[in-house]
Amino acid sequence: MAAIPGGADHAHDHAHDHPSGIMRWVTTTNHKDIGSMYLWFSFAMFIVGGIMALVIRAELFEPGLQVVDPDRFNQMTTLHGLIMVFGAIMPAFVGFANWMIPLMIGASDMAFARMNNWSFWLLPPAAILLTSSLLVPGGAAASGWTLYPPLTVQMGIGMDMAIFAVHILGISSIMGSINIVTTLLNMRAPGMTLMKMPLFCWTWLITAYLVIAVMPVLAGAVTMILTDRHFGTSFFNAAGGGDPVLYQHIFWFFGHPEVYIIAIPAFGVVSQVIPAFSRKPLFGYASMVYATSSIAILSFIVWAHHMYTVGMPVAGQLYFMFATMLIAIPTGVKVFNWVATMWRGSLSFETPMLFSIGFLFLFTLGGFSGLVLSMTAVDVQLHDSYYVVAHFHYVMVAGALFSAYAGAYYWLPKWTGHMYDEKLGKLHFWLSIVFFNMTFFVQHFLGLAGMPRRIPDYSLQFAEFNMISSIGAFGFGLSQLVFLVVALKCIKGGEKASAKPWDGAEGLEWTVPSPAPYHTFETPPAFK
Amino acid sequence: MALTRGGLHIARGACAALAFSLLSGLAQAEMKLNLQEPITQLGREVYDLHLLMTIVCGVIFVAVFGVMFWSVFVHRKSAGYKAATFHESTTVEILWTIVPVFILLGMAWPATKTILAMRDTSNADITIKATGYQWKWGYDYLKGEGEGISFVSTLATPQPQIRNETTKGTDYLLEVDNELVVPVGKKVRILTTANDVIHAWWVPALAVKQDAVPGFIRDTWFRAEKTGTYRGQCAELCGKEHGYMPIVVRIVTDAEYAEWVDGKKKAMAAAADDPNKMYAVEELAPRGEKIFAANCAACHQANGQGLPPAFPPLDGSKVVLGPQDGQINILLNGKSGTAMAAFKHLSDTELAAVITYTRNSWSNATGEVVQPSDIKVARN
Numbered sequence: 069m070a071a072i073p074g075g076a077d078h079a080h081d082h083a084h085d086h087p088s089g090i091m092r093w094v095t096t097t098n099h100k101d102i103g104s105m106y107l108w109f110s111f112a113m114f115i116v117g118g119i120m121a122l123v124i125r126a127e128l129f130e131p132g133l134q135v136v137d138p139d140r141f142n143q144m145t146t147l148h149g150l151i152m153v154f155g156a157i158m159p160a161f162v163g164f165a166n167w168m169i170p171l172m173i174g175a176s177d178m179a180f181a182r183m184n185n186w187s188f189w190l191l192p193p194a195a196i197l198l199t200s201s202l203l204v205p206g207g208a209a210a211s212g213w214t215l216y217p218p219l220t221v222q223m224g225i226g227m228d229m230a231i232f233a234v235h236i237l238g239i240s241s242i243m244g245s246i247n248i249v250t251t252l253l254n255m256r257a258p259g260m261t262l263m264k265m266p267l268f269c270w271t272w273l274i275t276a277y278l279v280i281a282v283m284p285v286l287a288g289a290v291t292m293i294l295t296d297r298h299f300g301t302s303f304f305n306a307a308g309g310g311d312p313v314l315y316q317h318i319f320w321f322f323g324h325p326e327v328y329i330i331a332i333p334a335f336g337v338v339s340q341v342i343p344a345f346s347r348k349p350l351f352g353y354a355s356m357v358y359a360t361s362s363i364a365i366l367s368f369i370v371w372a373h374h375m376y377t378v379g380m381p382v383a384g385q386l387y388f389m390f391a392t393m394l395i396a397i398p399t400g401v402k403v404f405n406w407v408a409t410m411w412r413g414s415l416s417f418e419t420p421m422l423f424s425i426g427f428l429f430l431f432t433l434g435g436f437s438g439l440v441l442s443m444t445a446v447d448v449q450l451h452d453s454y455y456v457v458a459h460f461h462y463v464m465v466a467g468a469l470f471s472a473y474a475g476a477y478y479w480l481p482k483w484t485g486h487m488y489d490e491k492l493g494k495l496h497f498w499l500s501i502v503f504f505n506m507t508f509f510v511q512h513f514l515g516l517a518g519m520p521r522r523i524p525d526y527s528l529q530f531a532e533f534n535m536i537s538s539i540g541a542f543g544f545g546l547s548q549l550v551f552l553v554v555a556l557k558c559i560k561g562g563e564k565a566s567a568k569p570w571d572g573a574e575g576l577e578w579t580v581p582s583p584a585p586y587h588t589f590e591t592p593p594a595f596k
Numbered sequence: 597m598a599l600t601r602g603g604l605h606i607a608r609g610a611c612a613a614l615a616f617s618l619l620s621g622l623a624q625a626e627m628k629l630n631l632q633e634p635i636t637q638l639g640r641e642v643y644d645l646h647l648l649m650t651i652v653c654g655v656i657f658v659a660v661f662g663v664m665f666w667s668v669f670v671h672r673k674s675a676g677y678k679a680a681t682f683h684e685s686t687t688v689e690i691l692w693t694i695v696p697v698f699i700l701l702g703m704a705w706p707a708t709k710t711i712l713a714m715r716d717t718s719n720a721d722i723t724i725k726a727t728g729y730q731w732k733w734g735y736d737y738l739k740g741e742g743e744g745i746s747f748v749s750t751l752a753t754p755q756p757q758i759r760n761e762t763t764k765g766t767d768y769l770l771e772v773d774n775e776l777v778v779p780v781g782k783k784v785r786i787l788t789t790a791n792d793v794i795h796a797w798w799v800p801a802l803a804v805k806q807d808a809v810p811g812f813i814r815d816t817w818f819r820a821e822k823t824g825t826y827r828g829q830c831a832e833l834c835g836k837e838h839g840y841m842p843i844v845v846r847i848v849t850d851a852e853y854a855e856w857v858d859g860k861k862k863a864m865a866a867a868a869d870d871p872n873k874m875y876a877v878e879e880l881a882p883r884g885e886k887i888f889a890a891n892c893a894a895c896h897q898a899n900g901q902g903l904p905p906a907f908p909p910l911d912g913s914k915v916v917l918g919p920q921d922g923q924i925n926i927l928l929n930g931k932s933g934t935a936m937a938a939f940k941h942l943s944d945t946e947l948a949a950v951i952t953y954t955r956n957s958w959s960n961a962t963g964e965v966v967q968p969s970d971i972k973v974a975r976n
Contacts, residue, residue: 131768132757132759133759138838139836142833142836142838218793219835222935224934305811306812307811312811348683349683351683352684378809379807382711385711386708393700394700397693397697397700400692404660404692407660407663411663412667412671412679413680414673415667415668415672425668432660436653439649440653445638446642516630517632518828520839522833525840527767528764
């Protein structure tokens with residue numbers, strides 16, 4: 069690739085002889101092509117997972133069974149979770165990393181360009197395995213995305229397909245992360261020390277280490293389910309000397325860092341956008357780096373707060389409560405830093421900024437409900453209730469998804485060379501934030517009143533809030549199509565974007581023309 | 597904020613729809629915004645703890661976002677505000693790291709006390725084992741007044757209500773055939789376990805939730821301060837009918853409890869089966885039909901057609917029409933790799949009855965009777 073010394077002309081030749089049509093995308097090793105494919109893939113999966121969410125909300129519109137039978141309902145909740153986490157949100161941020169990290173650090177491409185191609189092309193087979201499992205005898209996995217045994221041992225072949233899909237997605241994430249770590253550590257422009265990297269790069273460096281540490285743990289856990297199912301082992305079967313709760317420990321040792329694998333790159337995007345539209349440098353850069361690292365380290369030692377009701381010893385409950393509460397401190401530092409960045413800035417409110425403020429506002433709400441849940445005594449009431457559903461959607465949707473939109477609007481001019489339609493962008497934001505709250509805020513009340521999660525039907529006391537939530541969900545789902553329109557319009561045409569369309573933006577990515585040429589930074593740029 | 601006219605219009609419309617549905621909802625029913633009214637000391641502590649945390653979080657939220665929105669409204673470029681250049685302050689960073697530590701300590705202290713009390717299951721007056729089955733609860737009174745009582749508690753809501761064919765009752769999905777009855781003011785210890793997959797025993801008004809893990813025993817406790825009927829549900833996803841295994845606890849006075857224990861024991865003695873009795877088809881099949889309705893019909897359906905492919909039909913099934921041993925074995929041990937659970941918790945007579953029923957119902961007409969003694973042999 070272009071990283072070969074003295075290869076400027078050589079790389080130029082490549083730009084002319086790369087295959088066209090579909091083969092261009094199948095064989096590409098270009099970080100921009102691969103980044104685009106990741107982003108399109110994740111949006112497609114977001115739509116698929118979103119349709120499943122709407123099936124769920126349609127069933128819950130009224131008490132009684134109307135739309136799907138309970139077994140299909142459970143398949144919907146399971147696949148919605150798996151697809152959104154592994155198919156939509158994680159690939160979206162890997163897409164941002166692919167596109168932006170080389171541009172931000174002045175590298176010509178990712179470190180392992182061919183592996184990059186492979187880590188993307190593993191995703192579609194996994195997605196096909198997951199979605200097509202709906203059609204096999206017995207249907208898809210119906211155990212919730214957490215795949216707790218012994219329920220997972222009862223399922224049909226759809227469960228095996230989900231396990232293999234998780235394996236493939238895990239391999240893809242690990243390869244993507246190795247690529248990101250290597251790129252960030254070796255390919256920065258001369259003069260860019262680690263503590264001068266854009267914060268988005270820092271957050272991905274930390275996230276990539278988390279991925280490499282915990283995805284193998286998940287792979288191990290689901291493999292143990294596979295052997296329990298088919299090869300006579302008893303890891304999670306008490307009758308054979310195993311323990312179902314062991315699975316939960318292993319799963320959440322993966323699962324809690326996974327929350328931050330999703331959230332930390334989102335922090336990174338917001339940390340780029342807020343200073344740009346505040347026209348003021350990020351407040352407390354160093355403390356942001358330390359806070360993010362602390363969150364990542366703490367995320368390894370709090371896993372059992374997902375399991376307060378399994379019956380662990382009281383000492384365990386207390387330890388996990390204290391450790392979990394600690395996470396509030398670095399998270400608070402980050403929120404304070406973002407607010408301090410805005411303070412006495414010169415603010416303007418283009419769509420990326422709106423989504424970032426929406427993120428800040430609602431992610432903090434999700435953080436507070438998380439703090440409430442960290443209290444063991446309170447969690448015993450709220451665990452596995454709709455309060456938890458509300459909590460993690462504030463973190464995942466208003467957190468990660470809003471941040472991804474902030475990033476998409478922020479960098480669309482760089483990607484396409486055109487400005488997006490600002491009016492439609494703002495419409496998208498306002499529709500999203502109103503319907504998001506309509507869908508999920510009321511779920512706090514449902515959980516408090518005693519509605520368990522993952523049920524297809526509920527008693528009459530929960531009817532009103534469920535109806536509001538379902539109307540909100542359909543509104544939210546349809547609003548996301550506005551983004552599709554904005555993105556397609558922006559690709560087709562529109563006002564030409566300059567190299568640096570945002571007057572407050574900083575960073576090397578704004579020194580190359582818009583749209584970014586196919587090959588950039590073939591010789592490392594000067595970085596002061 | 598910068599808001600387009602179209603966006604404003606639609607946002608207003610959505611707000612109006614929300615306000616309307618809120619108001620019309622309030623007119624019909626009370627929409628609870630907080631935890632259920634607790635009836636135990638611990639429940640009140642949890643209730644207050646939650647309220648305290650929500651208020652503290654609310655105050656911090658308003659303070660932080662008050663600052664942010666001040667900035668949003670005052671420090672705007674369109675108002676000609678010029679950006680400052682500061683971007684660091686070790687003092688504030690230390691301050692906003694240390695202050696939250698003290699706030700968190702203030703929250704952790706009462707929480708710790710409640711947790712310690714919650715886990716103290718010693719010196720119980722009555723001990724009851726709650727066993728989760730797919731999809732019902734079994735209760736065994738192990739110690740204290742009522743020792744020896746044992747029954748199964750199943751959803752009592754009729755199918756037509758669930759399928760929207762008739763009007764739903766007030767306790768829709770929260771009603772059972774046999775309620776758990778306990779005396780007021782006594783410390784009741786609940787041991788939880790499960791037969792097949794993980795379930796969770798949750799009654800919000802008692803502030804109790806405990807997972808029921810197959811192969812292990814966990815425990816929890818409550819001391820109710822008020823009589824009445826309190827309703828909860830299984831809280832851990834346990835398969836297809838997870839939403840249909842409610843828990844109903846009736847708290848009664850000591851006198852009423854003694855009366856209930858007496859009545860229950862007499863009824864159990866009367867209903868006890870002689871395990872060596874030989875039955876005819878006509879005797880066993882009607883009983884089997886009831887057992888089928890309570891245990892099997894959710895998947896295999898009352899008409900025996902099942903819900904293929906996950907839940908195969910029994911009408912014309914090779915297993916049902918084949919050798920008795922094969923069918924007995926599946927009922928006793930379940931079928932691995934499928935949703936078919938083991939039903940060995942049913943008595944020999946009950947299993948014999950339900951097998952006899954399936955072999956002589958719908959188009960199945962084997963004319964065979966499976967006797968309780970056959971099950972007994974297979975069990976060993």
